Amino acid sequence: MAHEDNDKPAPATPGVSRRGFITSVGTGAIGVAAAGHLVSAAPAAAQADVVKPGDVSTITLTVNGRRQKLLVEARWSLLHVLRDRLGLTGTKVGCERGECGACTVLIDGQARYACMTLAVEADGREITTIEGLMTGEDLGTTQQAFADEDAFQCGYCTPGQVMAAESLLGTNPSPSLDEIRQGMAGNICRCGTYAHIFKAVAKAADLKRRGR
Numbered sequence: 001m002a003h004e005d006n007d008k009p010a011p012a013t014p015g016v017s018r019r020g021f022i023t024s025v026g027t028g029a030i031g032v033a034a035a036g037h038l039v040s041a042a043p044a045a046a047q048a049d050v051v052k053p054g055d056v057s058t059i060t061l062t063v064n065g066r067r068q069k070l071l072v073e074a075r076w077s078l079l080h081v082l083r084d085r086l087g088l089t090g091t092k093v094g095c096e097r098g099e100c101g102a103c104t105v106l107i108d109g110q111a112r113y114a115c116m117t118l119a120v121e122a123d124g125r126e127i128t129t130i131e132g133l134m135t136g137e138d139l140g141t142t143q144q145a146f147a148d149e150d151a152f153q154c155g156y157c158t159p160g161q162v163m164a165a166e167s168l169l170g171t172n173p174s175p176s177l178d179e180i181r182q183g184m185a186g187n188i189c190r191c192g193t194y195a196h197i198f199k200a201v202a203k204a205a206d207l208k209r210r211g212r
Contacts, residue, residue, distance in 0.1 A: 059123040063088070064132030072119045079103045079114035082129060090130035090159045101187030104160035104167075105129050111167035111186070130159035133166065141212055142166050142204040151200035153191035161187050165201045169208060177202070 055074045060067065063086060072081060079096070082088045082105070091114055094102030098116040105114045106128035133140030139147065142165050152158040161184065168175060168183035175183060180201045189197060 057120060059120055061119075061122055061124075062126045064128060070119070074118070074120060076119045077115055078105070078112075078117040078119050078122050078127070081119040082114060082127070088129045088131055092156055092159055094157075094160075099188070100157070100160075101164060102157050102160040104163040104187060106163055106167055109167065109170050111164050113186075128163070128166075130162060133162070141207050142169070142201075145204035145207060146197075146200040149196050149200035149203055151193055151196040153189075153193050157187060157189050157191075161189065161197055165204060168201065169205050173209060174205060175201070 052074070056071055057074065058069065058071055060069050061081075062068070063082070068086065070081065070085060072085075077096075079091060079093065082091050083093070091105055092102040093115070094100035096103075096115045098113045101113065103114040104111050106112070107117070107122060107125050109126075109128075130143075133143055140162075142162050146152060146158060146162055146165075151161070164184055164187045168180070172179060172183070177198060180198050184194075184197060184201065
């Protein structure tokens, strides 16, 4: 009677099966749990890089052309600092997880979600909010184009839409309709005024090219 050779290695199979992946993850979790006591035994210096939520630091931001020196907690978002510390409430609170775009601002000219950016990350950077596009009481070019094309309904998403358009036109002064759609894709309008928004961005591009 033949016997199986248990010492014979199994043939190699390409890739990793779903079951194999789950098994390896489970094994790794057990290993981490078993070695948990090693964490407490680590030298204090190895844990020095961990930042506690309540830790504070001083940062400097240039916001709409004005230099601001602020004492902030490590966990504060740029959105929180702009609205609650500097009073710039044009930047709106939306999903707070980088999906809707209502909090879009410019950081060194590039569109960024303020809710997903820590204030300490923006240290030393130039920030532009919707308020920074105005000259006194006069609307900026892109703001005026949105008003002319009726590119809003409730208006809540409009500041973020305008800032996204500013970023797009800063890098592409003559975008096609497809490029406008792609450039504005990170901003949601729950009222569905996308056709008007796209027209507004195209009009803003035209006005900027003509120096208005």
